Amino acid sequence: MAKRKVANPLAFAVLGSLGERPMHPYEISTMLKSRGKDLSIRLNYGSLYSVVSALEKHGFIKAVETLREGNRPERTVYAITEAGQAEFADWLTELLARPEKDFSQLEAGLAYLPAFPPAKVIELLEQRAEVLRAEIEQFEATHEQLRAMGLPQLFWVESEFRLELIRTEAEFASRLADRIRNDELEGAGFWRQGYELVEKLGIPMTDLLRDPVKYFGEEFPWLQEVPPEAR
Amino acid sequence: MAKRKVANPLAFAVLGSLGERPMHPYEISTMLKSRGKDLSIRLNYGSLYSVVSALEKHGFIKAVETLREGNRPERTVYAITEAGQAEFADWLTELLARPEKDFSQLEAGLAYLPAFPPAKVIELLEQRAEVLRAEIEQFEATHEQLRAMGLPQLFWVESEFRLELIRTEAEFASRLADRIRNDELEGAGFWRQGYELVEKLGIPMTDLLRDPVKYFGEEFPWLQEVPPEAR
DNA sequence: TCTCGGTTACTCGAAATCGAGTATTCGCAT
DNA sequence: ATGCGAATACTCGATTTCGAGTAACCGAGA
Numbered sequence: 001m002a003k004r005k006v007a008n009p010l011a012f013a014v015l016g017s018l019g020e021r022p023m024h025p026y027e028i029s030t031m032l033k034s035r036g037k038d039l040s041i042r043l044n045y046g047s048l049y050s051v052v053s054a055l056e057k058h059g060f061i062k063a064v065e066t067l068r069e070g071n072r073p074e075r076t077v078y079a080i081t082e083a084g085q086a087e088f089a090d091w092l093t094e095l096l097a098r099p100e101k102d103f104s105q106l107e108a109g110l111a112y113l114p115a116f117p118p119a120k121v122i123e124l125l126e127q128r129a130e131v132l133r134a135e136i137e138q139f140e141a142t143h144e145q146l147r148a149m150g151l152p153q154l155f156w157v158e159s160e161f162r163l164e165l166i167r168t169e170a171e172f173a174s175r176l177a178d179r180i181r182n183d184e185l186e187g188a189g190f191w192r193q194g195y196e197l198v199e200k201l202g203i204p205m206t207d208l209l210r211d212p213v214k215y216f217g218e219e220f221p222w223l224q225e226v227p228p229e230a231r
Numbered sequence: 232m233a234k235r236k237v238a239n240p241l242a243f244a245v246l247g248s249l250g251e252r253p254m255h256p257y258e259i260s261t262m263l264k265s266r267g268k269d270l271s272i273r274l275n276y277g278s279l280y281s282v283v284s285a286l287e288k289h290g291f292i293k294a295v296e297t298l299r300e301g302n303r304p305e306r307t308v309y310a311i312t313e314a315g316q317a318e319f320a321d322w323l324t325e326l327l328a329r330p331e332k333d334f335s336q337l338e339a340g341l342a343y344l345p346a347f348p349p350a351k352v353i354e355l356l357e358q359r360a361e362v363l364r365a366e367i368e369q370f371e372a373t374h375e376q377l378r379a380m381g382l383p384q385l386f387w388v389e390s391e392f393r394l395e396l397i398r399t400e401a402e403f404a405s406r407l408a409d410r411i412r413n414d415e416l417e418g419a420g421f422w423r424q425g426y427e428l429v430e431k432l433g434i435p436m437t438d439l440l441r442d443p444v445k446y447f448g449e450e451f452p453w454l455q456e457v458p459p460e461a462r
Numbered sequence: 463t464c465t466c467g468g469t470t471a472c473t474c475g476a477a478a479t480c481g482a483g484t485a486t487t488c489g490c491a492t
Numbered sequence: 493a494t495g496c497g498a499a500t501a502c503t504c505g506a507t508t509t510c511g512a513g514t515a516a517c518c519g520a521g522a
């Protein structure tokens with residue numbers, strides 16, 4: 001699977017939009033916004049114009065006319081080409097059928113949990129869960145409204161999917177906070193003890209990391225073998 | 232909330248790593264890999280070195296020594312500064328407590344479902360679900376192994392989170408395929424009819440989009456009012 | 463009539479991102 | 493002894509990305 005000539009998902013949206021009818025870039029951007037697609041696909045002007053010219057360079061779209069009304073900036077209207085339609089179809093196929101690893105910000109944070117004391121992590125995770133619950137209500141309200149407008153789900157499935165992701169995240173955050181609190185998370189005991197040494201006895205964390213056996217004894221056997229590169 | 236001076240999550244990982252002990256960039260990269268953190272945080276050499284020098288420029292880390300062994304490339308060892316520790320703490324707080332919108336690739340695809348006929352979408356979504364189920368088994372096996380090694384969950388929570396996200400996605404994909412198949416998704420009927428006109432009668436899709444009432448009648452009232460920008 | 467905020471439509475350059483490429487050394491099998 | 497693949501440790505420049513900036517026009521109210 002060679003890499004796409006134009007890889008930005010915004011390019012995919014541009015092809016999709018021009019698949020409906022010819023438009024100029026700014027019109028594409030307002031259309032994407034009015035349909036809420038900018039919530040699923042990162043849209044910003046700089047990228048939009050650079051992506052459009054990249055698509056043109058590779059023959060996926062072509063300029064069909066350039067209008068000048070009064071002294072306004074020129075508007076260049078683009079249309080999709082055959083090659084562009086093929087590229088779009090191929091891209092959509094890939095987007096739907098092949099999961100692509102994308103990195104969520106929370107994962108980065110979770111990877112460094114031990115850098116904070118357990119109590120602080122619990123607090124932060126619960127803050128997150130609360131924010132997420134508010135977002136969930138937002139989404140539910142919006143969906144209610146869309147339904148009231150009579151717009152079929154078909155046109156906002158992506159929003160339903162996002163809602164599911166947020167629900168999963170909220171659930172995970174608050175479950176994790178609970179697990180830490182109740183010492184159900186493996187390693188939480190060691191974690192708590194470590195911070196007690198640091199906070200109550202003033203032993204610097206770097207010492208603990210350098211010679212864990214000295215401070216924790218043999219109670220935590222995995223300290224001996226992992227992380228392997230730390231010794 | 233002003234933007235971070237160095238915003239790449241990899242910079243966060245660098246700060247976290249140097250929080251343990253001074254290291255040179257390549258050592259950071261191998262450590263991140265050996266702990267599997269490269270699965271949660273996008274790591275590549277180009278970014279690593281540019282991020283390190285950006286962190287140094289802003290005083291979050293500083294070079295402590297430069298070694299040259301034989302004719303090998305120089306290794307510059309960096310240590311975290313006080314400012315760097317503060318930045319890391321602030322960043323971790325934000326990562327844990329404040330959900331940040333990140334765009335998943337699938338959302339982009341879902342936003343353009345109507346561009347393919349329903350049957351094709353069903354097929355692709357089921358392919359995806361199958362791939363995801365394989366990934367889930369992979370994760371479960373890995374977790375089993377980590378547990379067998381005695382490494383506490385605390386050090387791989389981020390992987391548990393990812394697993395939950397993948398489960399959600401698999402569930403969503405296969406549920407959606409079912410909903411389309413069973414006409415449980417609002418708008419699916421219209422969708423199917425549209426493609427029948429295109430495929431059986433050879434009417435070009437662009438005609439349908441231009442004058443939907445002509446082809447669909449009043450049966451789908453939302454066509455009249457939405458999308459507003461399409462008229 | 464003036465003006466003032468909002469919309470239209472795009473430009474520009476600084477910064478970030480990427481990943482292939484380079485050059486040396488090490489271990490190990492032949 | 494030698495060859496060769498893997499590991500070490502980075503470099504470099506071509507894209508990409510970003511978002512603030514620009515400049516004209518539009519309509520409503522003072």
